[in-house]
Amino acid sequence: MPVVALENVTKSFGALTVLDGVSLAVEPGQVVAVIGRSGSGKSTMLRCINGLEQIQSGRIEVAGHVLENNKTALRELRQDVGMVFQSYNLFPHLTVEENITLAPRVVKKEPLAEAKATARNVLEQVGLSEKIDAYPEQLSGGQQQRVAIARSLAMHPKVMLFDEVTSALDPELTEEVLRVMEGLAKAGMTMMLVTHEMGFARRVAHVTVFMHKGKVWESGPSERIFSDPQTPELRQFLASGLK
Amino acid sequence: MIRSFGWNEFLILLRATEWTILLSLISFAGGGALGFVVALARTAQHKTLRWIAVAYIELMQATPVLMVLFLVFYGLGLFGFDIPPLIAASIALIVYCAAFLGDIWRGCIEAIPKQQWEASEALAFSRWQQLRYVVLPQAAKISLPPTVGFLVQVVKTTSIASIIGMVELTQAGRFVNNATFQPIKVFSAVALIYFVLCYPLSLWAQALERKMNAGRRA
Numbered sequence: 437m438p439v440v441a442l443e444n445v446t447k448s449f450g451a452l453t454v455l456d457g458v459s460l461a462v463e464p465g466q467v468v469a470v471i472g473r474s475g476s477g478k479s480t481m482l483r484c485i486n487g488l489e490q491i492q493s494g495r496i497e498v499a500g501h502v503l504e505n506n507k508t509a510l511r512e513l514r515q516d517v518g519m520v521f522q523s524y525n526l527f528p529h530l531t532v533e534e535n536i537t538l539a540p541r542v543v544k545k546e547p548l549a550e551a552k553a554t555a556r557n558v559l560e561q562v563g564l565s566e567k568i569d570a571y572p573e574q575l576s577g578g579q580q581q582r583v584a585i586a587r588s589l590a591m592h593p594k595v596m597l598f599d600e601v602t603s604a605l606d607p608e609l610t611e612e613v614l615r616v617m618e619g620l621a622k623a624g625m626t627m628m629l630v631t632h633e634m635g636f637a638r639r640v641a642h643v644t645v646f647m648h649k650g651k652v653w654e655s656g657p658s659e660r661i662f663s664d665p666q667t668p669e670l671r672q673f674l675a676s677g678l679k
Numbered sequence: 680m681i682r683s684f685g686w687n688e689f690l691i692l693l694r695a696t697e698w699t700i701l702l703s704l705i706s707f708a709g710g711g712a713l714g715f716v717v718a719l720a721r722t723a724q725h726k727t728l729r730w731i732a733v734a735y736i737e738l739m740q741a742t743p744v745l746m747v748l749f750l751v752f753y754g755l756g757l758f759g760f761d762i763p764p765l766i767a768a769s770i771a772l773i774v775y776c777a778a779f780l781g782d783i784w785r786g787c788i789e790a791i792p793k794q795q796w797e798a799s800e801a802l803a804f805s806r807w808q809q810l811r812y813v814v815l816p817q818a819a820k821i822s823l824p825p826t827v828g829f830l831v832q833v834v835k836t837t838s839i840a841s842i843i844g845m846v847e848l849t850q851a852g853r854f855v856n857n858a859t860f861q862p863i864k865v866f867s868a869v870a871l872i873y874f875v876l877c878y879p880l881s882l883w884a885q886a887l888e889r890k891m892n893a894g895r896r897a
Contacts, residue, residue: 486801496829508804514803525798539802542812584798591802 438497439464439595439626440485445479445494454480455491455679457607460574462595462643463594467627469658472647473673476565478630481647482597485628486517492662499594505530516545518588518596522603524580532559532583533568536590558586579607582616589620596620598629632676638662646670684864689860692865692891695851696872698765702847703876704836705769707830712778717781722788726805732781739778745839747771752843768837776833783829787822807808822893827884831877838873848872 438461447455447609448597454477459465462468470478483489485496487503487510488571497504501513527535536558536586546554557564562582572580585596588596599618602610614636621627621640631637638658646669665671680796682688714888721732748771755762791814799809800893852869856862 488797488800511805513822517801521794521801521803523794525794525797527795527813527817529820538812539799539804542808543803587802670777673775 441497443495467621468640469641469660470630470646476647477650479645516594518593522600524584559591562586595626684859684861698847702832706772709773713777714780718784721785744775768840787818824888
């Protein structure tokens, strides 16, 4: 059974249709890269999956929860879905440890000791154990993004969504974040990532989805998508994006 | 018998200053509590709540606080409530402070980037948890300088309570002046006492602002 399933999802902002009948499924342990031009709907699709944006029609099911417009149900779903943003969005008034322990304590009512143990684990996973007492502003962008990943991991999500998480980083810092993501993928985490890092998508993602005009234009095994694009739009996109 | 303005008269002013301070504290504490509710209502998702808060803030900001005071003092009097000046002044100033503090704090809540809301929303926080753990702590920090600055306004505004007969600093000044006919001396002394109360607060507000601009933990 897929961890994430979208069936004929549509979403529009006013008169502008952003998602136009999107269907797709992500199996457990699968890494799915979503590529496409700006405005093709890829980030919006990701944000619909955990209800940050509301859909107009269609059906989304995540980790056994059907997405509906009910606050309690939505919070249940979100506990199983981690999300990492382009701008990190760490809580600036809290230390790294507090950033990571806050949601488990507040949302899952975990005892402090347990939350702290989890924080140490996930920080080790992203290679930032020594930064446990730092404040976000004392960290580089790459480090902040790795803490943001750790913060999501601490909720033990069944799927992680990455929304252009390296777009705000220079190449060197991009590398360190991608390495962490690759480690997660190898550890079996189910992941969906909207990305412009074509090399990373090709190497790490099992499946790549090309979005165009709010539709899943073409999708398939990453190797096939990149080496043998079927549609002229994807061919053109791959040719223009030399990254 | 005409007295001249001396140490004893100054002591009368100082004693009345206690009432000015008390009224300031009541107004600020009460206005702060009510203002917090106003700020939350003003930034709520519920449309009606927001609308009520907007109406309240607009109405209060467009009304001289003296009119509010008259309405409370004489208005409640008409309904047979005989309320002492301290209570009337407290109610009027609380209602007034709540509107201004509510609006100041609304601005502070709205200054928190929407990404902070989104990040906590994605972590399955409820709206109240988002406010309690993510938004309000950050908003509180940036609210300090304008809040302390507003406290200066509160202290000075308490002088209107003299009009309904409360013997706070200004009213005591009038009494002393009536007895001494030395308005320059008397009201200079009154002004000096207000200055001594307010200036440290102004300095504090400025220091807070500098600290904030210098970065949070530089």
